[in-house]
Every structure is written in structure tokens, then in C-alpha cells.
Amino acid sequence: MSNSRTPFVDRFGPDAADIEIDSDAPAIFGQLAARGSVRKFRSDPVPYPTLRRLCALALSAPTKSDLQQRDIIIVDEPSLKSEITAPLTEGPLGQKWLADVPTLLVFCGNNRRQRRIHTLRAVPFANDHLDAFFNAAVDAGVALSAFVIAAEAEGLGVCPVSAVRNHADTLSRLLKLPDHVFPVAGLAVGYPAETPRISMRLPLSMTVHRNAFEEDGLDTAIEAYDRRREAAQPYAAQRYVREFGRAESYGWSEDKARQYAHPERADFGAYVKRIGFKLD
Template sequence: MTDAQTETFRRSMALRFGDGPIPNLPPQGRHTLARMVARTSCRSFRSEGVDQAVLELLCAVALASPTKSDLQQRDIIIIRDSDLRTKLNALTEQDWVAQAPSFLIFCGNNRRQRQIHKWRRHPFVNDHLDAFFNTAVDAGIALSAFVTAAEAIGLGCCPVSTVRNCAAAVSDLLGLPEHVYPVAGLALGWPEAPDAEPAMRLPLRATVHVDRFSEHDLRDQVETYDQQRSERQPYAKIRGVDAFGDPSGPYTWSEDKSRQYARPERADFGRFVRDRGFSLE
């Protein structure tokens, strides 16, 4: 890695996590690590599409990622039909999603495991919360691996969690059977503009623990993070002014996130999951 690349990495780390100590890059994998630290979500794409063969290659790379006990309880649906895409775009209620050349849905799939039990004539005795949880984790791992692979070849990506706002409608459109459900969408394409500045994250000492969980000085750390982020990366829009009013001081990350979850969101998702055949006991 050149001196310029090393300096870019150090700037990205400092911007992401504040002014704490910056680890040195190891000789192996440094290009990948530097790229991952500097990554940003993309919501502005060029009009050209992404070749189907490229999408299938990225799916293969994503599905080579870790999976609980080799159960492989995650599937990817590439949306190609224009009418279906239009309906999914409307359900996400985010205009920028419609501008992405490609859209995929990552699903948790516990159905295949249950089918195998029937074929092999073994009882499926683990019909409880873990059956659902394992599929969600597997799908999340595959999504993360897909994003890393796509960005490595120059594509821009942005996960879309709002498919869970209307999980039943999305499932109907995709023909998802019992024990299969949408975890997240993914909009992707070739970026129209240069990468944006990496979004700041909480300091590592607030989220990385050694041996035991600790909340020592957590409030001070969050307040320091709030101040730094509001100065460097202020929000373009204040959430929930109608319900919570204008903030008396800077509009901070913690204010935004607490406003977001002060309103009901996906309160019916548990019922949806049970309707898909999962027991959450």
C-alpha cells in the first residue's frame, strides 16, 4: 500500500471512530480492510444495468459465506421482472430505490430444512425461536458478504430494511411459501457520484468489549460522539418535528435514533413471522 493509501486509511478510521488510537494495517489484506473501513452506502446510480452473470457471480460469493451448522438457510431473489420491480418499489416507499438498476431480496429459509426432515423421515423437534433466529442470521451474513463482494468490483450498494414494513405483501409478490420470509432488500448499481464521506460510528471503546460487557462512561461517550457527528456530519432533515418539535440545541445522532424508535415500527412483524409457520417460543 502506498503512503497515500495508508494516509487515506488513517483518515477513514479517524472519521469513523473519532480520535482514538488507529491500528496499523497488516501486510496481508490491507487493500480489502482499507476499502471496507471507507465504504459508504450508495443511493445514486448510473442508468446502466448490472449484467445478470455478474449478479449470479456475486450471489455465489455471498452464499460461500459462513452459515450455521452448514444448514444454508438463506436464499437470494434477483428481481428482473419490471412489473414486479415497480410493485416492490412502491412498497419500499423510498424514491431512490426505484432508481437503482438492480434490486435483490435476501430471505431466511427454514422450509428446506423441514422438507429434508420429511424426506429422510426424521422428526423436526427444534420448532422454536432458534429455527427463526438461525435463518435471520444466515441471511444477514449472506447480505454482508454480497455487499463486500459487490463493492470490491466497483458497484454501489444500499440495504433496504423497509421490505419488512410490508413483509406479508412482499412475500405474496415473491410467492414465498411457509417458513420463508424477506429479511432485507438490496439496491445496487454503478455509482453515479464519487463515494461520500464515511458515516461516523460510535467510538470503538463503546462497542468493543474485552472479556466482559462494559458500559463504563457510555453516556459521556455517546454525548461526545453526538457533538462530533453533529459538527462534522449534520443531519439534513430533523425527524418527527410534528410530534417532538424542534430541538433546543444541535440535532444529534442519539436524538434522531430515539425519535425514530419513539414511534411504532413493524409492530406486526411478530405476527407475520408466526403466520409464516414459525414458533417463537
């Protein structure tokens, strides 16, 4: 998990050396500091009552203006789960591990209930613009984060799956999502078959700001992060070698530049409009 005096050094590098977790700190601090995503699970399923309890904990998280615009769909029926995950495992960049996920949750933004309330109360819906979509998406993201924390405290392993949005229309059909309800992310859930490693992150000096945003020294910090990460957690494969060649040094920034050199989910905006949202 971590060989440093504090796992923050492993994750963020030397500029986090001043951050410590006291011995009497809440256990959740250590859990969050050392957490990592799990992509290899034992075959035994997570009991439905456990999942339902974790959903209740997740939905106890904050929600914008008490609008409660998030839903969670538990996918534990094997054939349905296979239909959803099969296209996500295909191709050279397919996520093969998804084929063996015991349970998949889909976190959805739901602006439909709010619109129904306006019909029931005969009050105009005056916020039919980008914020309606944005608020529901953020609500779902907040609930997903809370589920992750609760599930890992339960001893489960999880890994968010943004790739469910690659096939938003198909997913909507399979899960019978109506207009104004949309997938934000999937979450693989199960009992871990291995201890996850700490994912290295950009230094806090680049991502935590005080009083105002600043990015002085960003390029230098990215280069240092690339070197640190390549030494400790090298990528198993390089993206799009045929197009970009094989880099002698392949760090985080090279990987992310190559990733976003190709369109991802370019049709998602059109999908969101088809299900009734205005993005003005």
C-alpha cells in the same frame, strides 16, 4: 472519502487513531475501512451473470451447522421492482431514491428446506421454536454482508434496505414466498453515480469489548459522538417536528430516539407466526 491518516479516525473518532492499515495490507482492508452506502446509481443495469457470480460468492460465506438456510432473490424485472419499492418511497419519511434503483436483491431466511429434509428422511423436526427462525435470519444476514463486500470489490455500490419488512405480506405475495421462507433485508445494487461518504460510527471503546461487556461512560460517549457527527455529517431533516419540536442540537441519539418513538414493523412477529414459525 477520507482526509485522515487512517479512515478509522473519520469513522470512529480519535480513539481509533492507533489503528493503521499497513501499505502491504490486503486491498480488502482499505475497501472495508473506507466503504459507504450508495443511494444514487447510474441507470445502466448490472448484468445478470455478474449478479449470479456475486450471489455465489455470498453463499460461500459461513452458515450455521452447514444448514444453508438462506436464499437470494434477484429482482431485475422493472414492473416487479416498482411494485416492491413504490410503497417504500411514499410518505414524509419515504426513501425516494429507491425508485431509481437498477436492481434489488431480497435476502431471505429459509427454514423450509430443513423441514422438507425431515419429511424426506422420516425424522422428527424437534426444533420448532425461536431458534429455527433465528438461525435462518442470521444465515441470511451473513450472506448479505458477504455480498456487500464482493459487490463493492467489483466496483458496484450497494445499500441494505430493511424497509422491505414493512410490507412483509405483500412482498411474500409478490415474490411467491412459501411458509417458513421470509424476507430479512433488501439490497439495492448498481453502479454508483457518486462516491459514498464514510458513515460515522460510535467509538470503538463503546462497541468493542475485551473479555466482558461494559458500558462505563456510555452517556458521555454518546454526547461526544452526537457533537462530532452533527459537526461533520449533520442530518438534512429532523424527524417528527410536529410532535417533538425542532431541536437546537440534533445529533444521532436524538434522531434514533425519535425514530423508535413510533412503532416500526410491529406486525412482523404476527407475520412470522402466520408463515409457520413458533417463537417460543
